[in-house]
Amino acid sequence: MIKAGIIGATGYAGGELVRLLLNHKEVEMKWYGSRSYIDKKYYEVYQNMFKLVDDKCMDDNMEALADEVDVIFTATPQGLCASLVNEEILSKVKIVDLSADFRLKDVKVYEEWYKIQHKSPEFIEEAVYGLSELNREDVKKARLVANPGCYTTCSILTCYPLIKEGLIQPETLIIDAKSGTSGAGRGAKIDNLYCEVNENIKAYGVTTHRHTPEIEEQLGYAAGRAFCLNFTPHLVPMNRGILVTAYASLAQDADEDAIRAAYEKYYGSEYFIRVLDKDVCPQTKWVEGSNFVDVNFKIDKRTNRVIMMGAIDNLVKGAAGQAVQNMNLMFGFEETEGLKLVPMFP
Amino acid sequence: MIKAGIIGATGYAGGELVRLLLNHKEVEMKWYGSRSYIDKKYYEVYQNMFKLVDDKCMDDNMEALADEVDVIFTATPQGLCASLVNEEILSKVKIVDLSADFRLKDVKVYEEWYKIQHKSPEFIEEAVYGLSELNREDVKKARLVANPGCYTTCSILTCYPLIKEGLIQPETLIIDAKSGTSGAGRGAKIDNLYCEVNENIKAYGVTTHRHTPEIEEQLGYAAGRAFCLNFTPHLVPMNRGILVTAYASLAQDADEDAIRAAYEKYYGSEYFIRVLDKDVCPQTKWVEGSNFVDVNFKIDKRTNRVIMMGAIDNLVKGAAGQAVQNMNLMFGFEETEGLKLVPMFP
Amino acid sequence: MIKAGIIGATGYAGGELVRLLLNHKEVEMKWYGSRSYIDKKYYEVYQNMFKLVDDKCMDDNMEALADEVDVIFTATPQGLCASLVNEEILSKVKIVDLSADFRLKDVKVYEEWYKIQHKSPEFIEEAVYGLSELNREDVKKARLVANPGCYTTCSILTCYPLIKEGLIQPETLIIDAKSGTSGAGRGAKIDNLYCEVNENIKAYGVTTHRHTPEIEEQLGYAAGRAFCLNFTPHLVPMNRGILVTAYASLAQDADEDAIRAAYEKYYGSEYFIRVLDKDVCPQTKWVEGSNFVDVNFKIDKRTNRVIMMGAIDNLVKGAAGQAVQNMNLMFGFEETEGLKLVPMFP
Amino acid sequence: MIKAGIIGATGYAGGELVRLLLNHKEVEMKWYGSRSYIDKKYYEVYQNMFKLVDDKCMDDNMEALADEVDVIFTATPQGLCASLVNEEILSKVKIVDLSADFRLKDVKVYEEWYKIQHKSPEFIEEAVYGLSELNREDVKKARLVANPGCYTTCSILTCYPLIKEGLIQPETLIIDAKSGTSGAGRGAKIDNLYCEVNENIKAYGVTTHRHTPEIEEQLGYAAGRAFCLNFTPHLVPMNRGILVTAYASLAQDADEDAIRAAYEKYYGSEYFIRVLDKDVCPQTKWVEGSNFVDVNFKIDKRTNRVIMMGAIDNLVKGAAGQAVQNMNLMFGFEETEGLKLVPMFP
Structure with a gap:
């Protein structure tokens, strides 16, 4: 049994972490960090937690937290984790940072896309990019x-x-991506009001979304060379879910069988990645509330392109679920512990 | 470890039963009954179950099922369970019927409100009304x-x-009630199409909804005498959730303290019923995906009435969750086994 | 052709006024008042108005406005209209106030329910309560x-x-009422974020909602005596629409025919009020985008009560549409001018 | 004043035609064709039309209709219009066919993608493709x-x-397209139930959607040569609206200015096409209920691609609105008559 603390526990990703950790056999929640709600009962912020969590929200004190817990999750705006972390803290506690601070290996790219100065570039090298299935051994x-x-x-x-x-x-x-609105966070902005989002769809951050360099870096490793791509996110009137529709020209000799074999090769033994049957298109609803990633593809012989499709719950595999999966790896727990969530339908 | 079968596994309540039973430590799912999808893989009907359930749908054969399993759930249209059940079956297997067939003690009332003849009135007397918290000992x-x-x-x-x-x-x-659309089932009806329900609210079944006599019977037992009430359901553009807003004139001497004390007396030690803090109104979102019932009240001194409010997830506490809770009681399992579901927000 | 100005043109009710007035034959829009967006193009706030409105937003200056226009609509928070109006202004211009400032004849009731001091009680007597169908002659x-x-x-x-x-x-x-979220306005509040409202329903302002005394006052006039009632609003995940479900015990001798005759007597010749056919329940979607009020009722002989139901679009008949209807009456235009809007479905 | 009839008046596109024609100064609606609801009052199918339309639904008799009206709209499944039309009918009446029967000039392409035999290929040559802005003179x-x-x-x-x-x-x-659910029609299918569509997004018809050859044919004319493209539609949880996000590599010398100039050249004087200001992305909500098309673009220098975006209301500019626009052209009415609809927000 380890002890866990969350800095930024009252955002949507933080709330989802609480939901998952409450049902985790090896974890005891000790610290609900939230600058905005200090001294308020956590359940007063999220009444779904009434009778399940009786703690109060605490200030975001990483120093104090490092003495009390074994793992810290930072579910905070960009820049905060980098400004708090130091060697002493890392010598005491493991950190899973849900912000972008340590995702990009090139600090210049980070500063260019995020428009903030990185406060602790010395830890970038050490930080492991926690895409659990791809970097499992390093995460451990x-x-x-x-x-x-x-x-x-x-x-x-x-x-x-x-x-x-x-x-x-x-x-x-x-890559043309569509996301539910929880991805935009719990900030009180007109753009995220019910009446503005409902019965509406739009693209945003076209050519400038900050997840672009992150995708490029990781897929660049896979390709064995750097390359640029187009990434366009869209806001969809739903709470949860991300659907990706990706287009690419086939390489020579690539065909249906080769592509299916590739998916099987890398994902065939992965619990959380489901390669759907031929002709079944992923739907976000089929993974809602779970840590699953559903993927599939379709070849268009007329244009010699392949359309790749993937769906996740943005708050689970896209945030809190993967964070727990990484924690499981870091502490030697069963990788699926606390995450065998059956998707909720409807 | 007991074995379970579901007759009507491909409706929404049936699907929710599968979701819950997959995570239940004491139950092994053996039979996915579905007349409409015989021989089709269950996950082809509900792709959220891909890689989790590999079974095919089976015909609704209660005789055969009784030999294979320890408990049968019937999540079927009214009349089916009553037409299938018999003494031999009941001697082999326990049944949790999610239809209305055995809810009303007076067969005439059943036939009047449901417009069908009851096929096995001989079991009405024996059947226990499974409102778990009120009839716990009988359910056992x-x-x-x-x-x-x-x-x-x-x-x-x-x-x-x-x-x-x-x-x-x-x-x-x-009683003025508001329900999400999953309560209307998975039948292909124009009234339940997305475009008809979305951006819309309506009352339906006004003065004639079939849950009326069921509420009256049970509350009549509580009152110690029969009485009539008004019950008006509304269809709300959301998948899950029921909110009840109930109005009644206060009896002499009833006040804030007496009412809160009454809620505490009956629900204070119930895991699944949460009496909210003063002035907090229940919201369906706060119980979504869980077996919780959130209740509260407000007194209006100007009119000498109390407004009582309650919220559940209609597919969990309102159907599959309570069915599992009842099964737990019937088999001597921990009452909360498989049901410690943290509500999902947002 | 008259000239019109709006103070508070960038709220949802203000935006709806613009939508309606743009298609009104007798009105020219001259002033888009909005403290929050001064000097910004109106269409930058509401891009649906791109190419339709090229004006900039102006400060809320009622003095200046009174010299420029024939009618002023105030679609502002409570208290603002009362703080701006004076005899000189009223001698130059007609005002339709969409706030609550002049709705209640008893200033004490206003101050008690709204918790603000009334700044111009001297005009309360003169102000006409603009429920167009009931007070048509006075509105004129x-x-x-x-x-x-x-x-x-x-x-x-x-x-x-x-x-x-x-x-x-x-x-x-x-009275149990259900409203879409546009009724909550365009303020950036967490409670009105998409993720908080979607897939959710709740009651709010139970026993304390400020529309209660307004309903009581007007229905008191109809009854010929003051009385108290219960009014409970609910927030529904949709943009537009209000549904009212009202319950009352029948007076002696009241029956189906008498009630239908009463509706016909008062509404039979009203263009905007539609008494639906027997057994048809109002749905908010059927009036969306229009100035219609759909009403109907059902008698419950078992409890001797009648359930009355009504539906409107809260931004049209519930705000901007009725404001235009009142303006039409005040200026001697055809009462339906600019308001023959066919409800949009789906 | 001309007379109009609709074959298929009770589908969503048919209903929208009724909404638009009721407010059209030059048209009198004479025939509400609907095989499914013959002899039922039209308003009983669409209660939003209560008190606005008192006619009954009629059988789909194009022969009879041709003697009674000046224009027939066919808002029917593929194949029906082609099976009904003949020279005698066309000599009496003008037809706007909202189905795909006469959109593709190559009957083989039609039969391949639609899997039905064309019943009147002799009229394909004559039929004008009614994209009003591009083929205005031919439509006339x-x-x-x-x-x-x-x-x-x-x-x-x-x-x-x-x-x-x-x-x-x-x-x-x-072309990656996203559509509201009304595009799927009013058929009672499980896939279109509220609970299946809500909180969900999916691609469908990937590489096989039947609008693909139609887009290719028309853009092929523009390009001056035939070419293939990828078109992927998605189903979005909203009633109305289509958003298109299109990607293409820039030709040599193409830049921001040249592209904006091109949009201005073709759309600068079009009432219904709005080229948005730089950096403003189209949103479907901004055109809801109107005949507008909002377009814009963004160049990505990193990849040398342009992202083109467009939004319409699928039932208006995507169906009934454009049909009325074409009728206006065919009869010499003002092109915008009946179509100066201000988009409804929110």
């Missing part, structure tokens, strides 16, 4: 895990086997 | 449990303590 | 119209004929 | 107009200027 040994972004998790896992096996031409890759 | 000994309706569960639990303690005048009771 | 002569609240419009019109004709017992009246 | 002279598909209207208008001006490489074009 990590002190500091950079939990991937929601769009990135879905985008990378949808395309990885084809890139890795050279079945598509990387430079032709176009 | 039952062979045949009549699982309550969704609206009824929420309505009864919201009002019960006040009726039982004589704090309101029963004849003044008016 | 008014300088200052108090446009009714959204819940009040729907509640009063649903119950009025039965109260007026003595067919129900006023003290037994209970 | 037409007896038979093939009203474009919803996805096609949005896709073509979003990309047309860039293809026409040679600013993109046609073969690189990828």
Whole structure:
């Protein structure tokens, strides 16, 4: 039994972490960090937790927290984790950072896309990119895990086997992604009001979304060389879910069988990644509330392209679920502990 | 470890039963009954179950099923369970019937409100009304449990303590209920199409909804005498959730303290019923995906009425969750086994 | 052709006024008042108006506005209109106030329910309560119209004929109302975020909602005596629409025919009020985007109560539409001018 | 004043035609054709039309209809219009066909993608493809107009200027489209139930959607040569709206200015097409209920691609609105008559 603390426990990702950790056999929740609600009962912020959590929200004190717990989750805005972490803390406690602070290996790329100065670049090298299925062995040994972004998790896992096996031409890759609104966080903004989102769909951050370089970096490793791609996110009137539709030109000799074999090769033994039957398109509803990633593809012979599709719950595999999966790996627990969640339908 | 079968496994309540039973330590699922999808893989009907359930759908054969399993859930249209059950079957297997067939003690009332002839009235007397918290001891000994309706569960639990303690005048009771659309089932009807339900709210079954006599019977027991009430259901554009807003005139001497004391008396030690803090109104989202019932009340001194409010997830506490709770009681398992579900928010 | 200005043009009710006035033959829009967006193009706030409105937002200057236009709509928070209006302004311009400032004849009731001091009680007497169908002749002569609240419009019109004709017992009246989220306005509040409202329903303002005294005052006039009632609003996951379900005990001799006759008597020749066919329940979707009020009722002989139902679009008949209807009356235009909007379905 | 009849008046596109024609100054509705609801009052099918339409539904008799009206709209499944039309009918009446029967000039392509035999190929040559802005002059002279598909209207208008001006490489074009659920029609199918669509997004018809050859044919004319593209539709949980996100590699010398100039050249004087300001992405909500098409684009220098975006209301510009626009052209009415609809927000 380990002890866990969350910095940023009252955002949507933080709330989802609480939901998952409450049912985790090896974890005891000790610290509900939330600058905005200090001294308020946690259940007053999230009444779904009434009678389940009786603790009060605490200030975001990573120093104090490091003495009390074995693992810290930071579910905070960009920059905060980097500004708090130091060697002493990392010598005492493991950290799973759900922000972008340690996802990009090139600090210049981080500063260019996020428009903030990185406060602790000295830990970037050490941090392990926590896409659990791809970096499992490194995550096991990590002190500091950079939990991937929601769009990135879905985008990378949808395309990885084809890139890795050279079945598509990387430079032709176009990723069109659709997300539920919880991805936008719990901030009180007009753009996220019910009436603005409901009965509406829009693209946003076109050519400039900050998950772009993260996807490029990771898929670049798979391709064996750097390349650029297009990534366009859309806001969909639903709470949860990300759907990725990705397009790429086939490499020579790539066909249905080769592509299916590639997905099977990398995902065939993965519990959380489900390669759907031929002609079944992923739907976000089929993974809602779970840590699953559903993927599939379709070849268009007329244009010699493949359409790759992937679906996740952005708050689970796209945030809190993968964070718990990484924690399981870091502490030697069963990788699926606390995560055998059956998707809820309808 | 017991074996379970579901007749009607491909409706929404059936699907929710599967979701819950897959995570139940003491139950092995053996039979996915579904007349409409015989021989089709269950996951082809509900792709959220891909890789989790590999069985095919089977015909609704209660005789055969009784030889294979320890408990049968019937999540079927009214009349089917009554037409299938017999003494031999009940001597082999326990049944939790999610239809209305055995909920009403007076067969005439059943036939009048449901417009069908009851096929096995001889078991009505024996059947136990499975509102778990109110009839716990009887459920433990039952062979045949009549699982309550969704609206009824929420309505009864919201009002019960006040009726039982004589704090309101029963004849003044008016129940205005709002339900998500999964309560209407998975039948292909124009009225339940996305475009008809979305951005819309309506009352339906006004003065004639079939849950009315069920609520009246049970609250009549609590009151110690029969009485009539108004029950009006509404269809709300959401998948899950029932909210009950109930109005009644206060009895003499009833006040804030007496009412809160009544709720505490009956629900204070119940895991699944949460009496919210003063002035907090229940929201369906706070119980979504869980077996919780959230209740609260507000007194209006100007009109000498109390407004009682209750919220459940119609597919969990209003159907599959309570069915599992009843099964737990019938087989001597921990009552909360498989049901410690943290509500999902958002 | 008259000139119109709106103070508070960038709220949802203000935006709806613009939508309606753009298609009004007798009105030219001259002033888009909005403190929050001064000097910003109106279409930048509401891109649906791109190419339709090229004006900039102006400060809320009622003095200046009075010299430029013939009618001012105030779609502002409570208290603002009362703080701006004066005799000089009213001598130049007609005002339709969409806030609550002049709806209640008793200033003490206003100050008690709204918790603010009334800044110009001297105009309360003169102000006409603009429920167009009930106060048509007075509205025609008014300088200052108090446009009714959204819940009040729907509640009063649903119950009025039965109260007026003595067919129900006023003290037994209970109004359970359900509203779309646009009624909560465009303020950036966590409670109104998409993820908080979607897949959720709740009651709010139970026993304390400020539309209560407004409904009581107007229905008190109809009853010929003051009385108290219960009014409970609920927030529904949809943009537009209010549904009222009202319950009351029948007076002696009241029956189906008498009640239908009462509705016909008062509404039979009203263009905007549609008494639906027997057994057809109002749905908010059927009036969406229009100025219609759909009403109907059902008698429950078992409890001797009548259930009255009414539906409106809260932004049209519940706000901007009725404001335009009142303007039409005040200026002698065709009452339906600009308002023959066919409801949009789906 | 002309007389109009609709064959297929009770589908969603038919209902929208009724909504628009009721407010059209030059048209009198004479025939509400609906095989499914013969002899039922039209308003009983669509209660939003209560008191607005008192007619009964009639059988789909094009012969009889041709003697009674000046224009027939066919809003029917594929194949029906082609099976009914003949020279005698066309000599009496003008037809706007909202089905796909006359959209494709190559009957083999039609039969391959639609899997039905064409019943009157002799009229394909004559039929005018009714994308009003592109074929205005031909539409004016037409007896038979093939009203474009919803996805096609949005896709073509979003990309047309860039293809026409040679600013993109046609073969690189990828169209990712997202549609509200009314596009799926009013058929009672499980896939379109509220609970299946809500909180969900999926791609469907991947590589096989029947609007693909229609887009290819029309954009092929613009390009001056035939080419293939990828078109992927998605189902979004909303009633109305289509958003198109299209990707293509820039041709040599194409830049921001050249592209904006191209949009201005073709759409600058079009009432219904709005080229949004730089960096403003189209949202479906901004055109809801209107005949507008909102378009814009963004260049990604990193990948040398342009992302083109377009939004329409699928039932208006994507079906009924464009049909009325075409009728206006065919009869010499003002092109915008009955269509100056201000988008409804929220």
